[in-house]
Amino acid sequence: MIEIQNVSRRYGSVQALTNVSLKVEQGSVLGLLGQNGAGKTTLLNILTGYLAPTEGRVLIDGCDPLLEPAQAKRYLGYLPEHPPLYDEMTVREYLMFAAELKGVEKRAIRAHVDEVMELTGLTAMRSRMLGHLSKGYRQRAGMAQALCGDPDVLVLDEPTVGLDPMQITEIRGLIRTLGKGRTIVFSSHILSEVQQLCDHVVILDSGVIRLDAPLQSVGEKDEITLLVTIAAAESSIVSKLRQLDGVRRVTVQPTAHVDQTTALVTFYRQNEPERRLFGLLSNLGMPLLHLSRVEDTLEQVFMNAVSGGGKTR
């Protein structure tokens, strides 16, 4: 659906993107993660044909937005970093303008705009001037504009930035709904957001792709780690833990109490490692003080990718 081929971009002497290649499948939701200045906005601007790459090219449905703008952009909706709003227009006028730009049929425009306003919760604001809207509603209007023309490809640059928690939940819900059947690329620096919404994640760091992986595989490796605290001396329990079926390794953590043991117990991927551990401890008659799963969160993966440098999985 979307192909980014060896794209590099320089702003004068600043190298914003270096040899970025990406493929986004039809119907998938791709989260673009990166720190400030990583080049997310630049990449999305190039993807939508607003900027040209210094090297490389972009194909949307096989069309280069620079060479065949009409075909490539026909089914494209873009919410830029700053919503492109005309302050002197009302919400409704603006959306009608956007819908017409996107090539929605004249007869269908009214109904279409009403639908989009309903979807983004703008109906009550329909006759307000865009310049008088609050930040959150401006963001919504930007979102509504991107939805005009019912695009197959949605490109959203930090869609939830500046919204209150309620609105964030709403917009995320919207993205999830829209994600069914559409191709969505969105950037964010909120990791949990990407985790909730995406089925593919790309981490960009200083203009280079550090990670490009389906989300299931990120953080869900072939092992599960439990953090346990047991009311027993280290010497009496650690060897028993090591012998437990399915345990890969045990790392003892330092504790303040002699009669307690805290350890990270890593199991091979299997069902209910907690049950095994609990079974063992009840057999031994040792009280369990704490038990939790240590998830290899996207956060850790992100930190590793950004600080580790160079490695791509």
Next chain:
Amino acid sequence: MNIIYKRDLLAYFRTPVGYVFMGVFLTLSGLIFYLYNLQNLSGDLLTFLSQLTLLVMLLCPLLTMRLICEERQKRTDQLILTSPVALGSVVTGKYLAAATVMLLTILLTNVYTLIIALCGRVYMGEWFVGYLGFSLQSLAFLALDLFVTCFAKNQMTGAIAAFGANFLLWMADLLADHLPVAWMSECLNFVSLYERYEPFRLGQLSYSGILFFVSFIACCLVAATRVMDARRFSEGGAA
């Protein structure tokens, strides 16, 4: 093109720009009319129109500066440039919106024609040629300004640069007289908007003048489209 045209025209009258332009233009042209025609009891429409050239040169940048620079400043160009609309029709639509405001204003200056007609005589032919030439010249300035403002990021810079360009082209023939190199002065004479307007000012219908103005406008619009296109490569969008 039609969509862009409609929106930009709306924007002129939703914001003060359109009213300020028309207001200032009509007030100052009224002043010129009073000083030149009424004070001197002159019914000379053509000279009156030619004196409005200065106003056009001064005020055209006001109309064009927002078309492209404001969009870039407010980043609304991100909507237009990522829509399936050809760049050429964006530029043309915007130009036509500005041209509409300009022509509307010029039309309104006919109040003064009416005053002359009431107190004296207005010859239809003279009126037609005078207004045709004046309108064409104004539209040419407008196209030139649109092109010049394409280079600027900031509305103010754009307006000042556009004003400079207007002045330069208007004076090109004066400059030409003082250039020692023959082909250079010929070139300057060729592009001098003042020279081209001269026959109309004298009440002569100049076909070469019409042809020149029309092709001048077309060239400016094509060049503006090229510049906009090139900016995707050279610039970082709005900064």
